[in-house]
Amino acid sequence: MEDALGVALQAVGEKWAFLVVREVGLGVRRFDELQAVTGAPRAVLTDRLGRLVGTGILETRAYRQPGQRARQEYALTDAGIDLLPVLAALSDWGSLHLPAGAVREVDYRHLGCGGRVTARLVCECGEPVGSHDRLIAQINR
Amino acid sequence: MEDALGVALQAVGEKWAFLVVREVGLGVRRFDELQAVTGAPRAVLTDRLGRLVGTGILETRAYRQPGQRARQEYALTDAGIDLLPVLAALSDWGSLHLPAGAVREVDYRHLGCGGRVTARLVCECGEPVGSHDRLIAQINR
DNA sequence: CGGTATCCTATAAGATACTG
């Protein structure tokens, strides 16, 4: 059996899958909009959307705005929402450690207080875990 | 220009790259050991190790234990160490949201207090950010 | 022990055009 990290990478480990989840989380919900903002080829986007729905990260919803025809939109499920911290953590890492100038900065902010949101390791005892604290993992091989 | 998430995914977005970083972080430092625990094909492992060194996530170090011949080992750089929260966050997500029984559980624990370590989103104002708090991202498109 | 060298397959990505 593979471990959680390996399987999670299979589920969302591709470039476009992660980017699609981010954009849907930010409110981009329709096919052509997603295609425009991500730049993914349409066939790839179709495939990723289908897979993300299949793994329970996205769901499709029909909706109709007053006076307009019925449309369909993609939305994050709870599992998808829980993926956002992972995105924020990876994006932060990229901003901090990849060569400056090679990437655009992306800030994640908390709607309401407006503060910048970052990912941190915390111990269940309540202590924050510093970068150089050693971790041990218990894996059943 | 691509954004930080896209570039970060290019750097570590492959299955074996992430798994190698985890294992090195847990103390597995030599080629054959890494090959054994990850199961990666040797040619792939060679490639990933080289790329991870090239992007500054791993470094090689020569060392010699008393009475033994010189060896080489891989170690995490500071950038590599900062990747551990991302791994923990993704692994946690997999344990929580992927079908039970499909994955092995992996616990990350804090050496010293022994408590379970998880990744959390925190706001710079000091407040923890809940799963359903809405985030906004500022991206320069 | 720490890789290289081949070879092969599977999948992701990219481009472009078409359809209900």
Added chain:
DNA sequence: CAGTATCTTATAGGATACCG
């Protein structure tokens, strides 16, 4: 709009063997 269809290329992954 929201996809399908088709085709091509690039890259990842897997198996196996060999080498200093």
